Amino acid sequence: MTRGANNNGARQKALAAALLGRTQAWQEADRRAARLAHGRTDDTADATRLADDYRLLAHDLARARALMPASRTREYLESAYARVHATLHHGAWDVGSALRQLFLIDTPAAVRWLLPYLAWATLIFVLAAAAGFALVHRYPELIALFASPDMIANVESGKLWTQGLLNVVPSSILSVQILSKNIVVSLFAYCLGFLFGLGTLYILGLNGLMLGAIFAFVGAHGLAGELFRFIIAHGCVELSVLCLSGAAGAAIGEALIRPGAGGRLDSFRTAALRTGPVLIACALLLVGTGLIEGFISPDPRFSLPTRILIGVGYWLLMVAFLSGRLFAWHARRAAVAGA
């Protein structure tokens, strides 16, 4: 019995020693996987050898799991095997192609999927704006809920708070302040969909109410045209982006409220991954609106037709970008190159 146990122990040690003797082969396999994963080699022999490495590592890992389950050797083999598996099944990683995939394919697909949500988010925003307008039109004192005392005093004295804005804050500073504020609002409108869509509804509703209320208030003092003149250049895209991020947040909320067969977590993950690219596009578009709002909107030298041209032009650019038409030539060129 003791002799049998000793023999078994010796056999185990011999097998373990033989296994550990293959460390160099594992290291080579790991290096090859790293080279291929980073796209640093296009050698077909290397790629073919990786398939052999995969089998070698699988074999040795199975032995290590049996012979030395609590060892570093097993842990190392688990990691090396996972790396080779990922390289074989997911291909090389390239930041450029990942970003191209994101903006040329994922974003337009996500926007198409979000269209029904976008219609609902826009409707909620418009209804909230109409409600805000009606409220302040009927009860003007309610403007104190939406605007600061300084803003109200300015309008009551017959001028918009935006007049002379550039004398107080330089355009560059104004742009950065505005774009960062807008990006944060937009990201929150999306992320708060996590609260079963209620956070998104709150942000859309509040912004709609404020817009309607302020228009009613400035309209009552004969300044609605001035406000329109200020808003038109940046507002088209800014408000569209708010509705779009609200739509993405609503999709997240719906995924949590009505999960599919896979469960709530799975449904949330699917919705977030599907809508995420839209948010990145929204953040980029808001950089543009921030620059317009800082440099063009408060500058009295820009006439109304120029402002309308900029606002509508940027909005059309946004539509082309989000629908994938802006870079359609790139996709065609890639298809021709592939053929």
Next chain:
Amino acid sequence: MSDPPPGVSIDSVTGIDVSLSVAGPGARSYAFIIDWHIRLILALAWFVLATLLYNGSFSLQPAYAPSWFVLALVPSTAIYLLYHPVLELAMRGRTPGKRSAGIRIVTRAGGPPGAGALLVRNVFRLIDSLPLMYGVGLTLMVLTRECLRCGDMAAGTLVVYERSAADTELLQNAARRVGKLDTVGAEIAADLLERWTSLMPAARIRLARQLLERYLGAEADLSDGDELEWRSRLERLARPE
């Protein structure tokens, strides 16, 4: 022996499943703290250098001029805020902090996450960081079996441990030391001998004594001796038969 860390298994064509060990809140917090220091230092360094150059004198008085704003404040804020998304994209789900903690981000299929998943994961930091000090994120990590924060749930990612290729040197040393020892003992002996000079003298003797006691039991020579004596006893133990 303690329970193994929670893991995720992925089927593979070889029949041997890929097993990923999920990193817990400790390793992730350690990585975050390192990253936080790096991005803070980088952002501050940019801010200080740009302000000094802008002022043309040894003064950090903010200029509040548009060009100072664009040259100093905006880039330093961008370094601080975009550190994670940019580096995770460029380093395939790693950051310097994650690398030093030996962890990385992977998809549930074990591969590197795409750009969309990495960016969504970072967008949800807004929720995870609430109300302060990543309160929501840490609570979720503690409560979920796979240690997921909100961003991981949204992006379908996991943070897992990974053993680096640097470990292979230790494994080769261990291979030479499978004598009276089993594999785990050989690894520990190789590790101890490799780190011998970097350990405190008392720790060297204590660890060598524990290893000898464990593998030789009553046969172990545990009489007093200097650290050279203990090292030679350890080398005798780890010598191939």
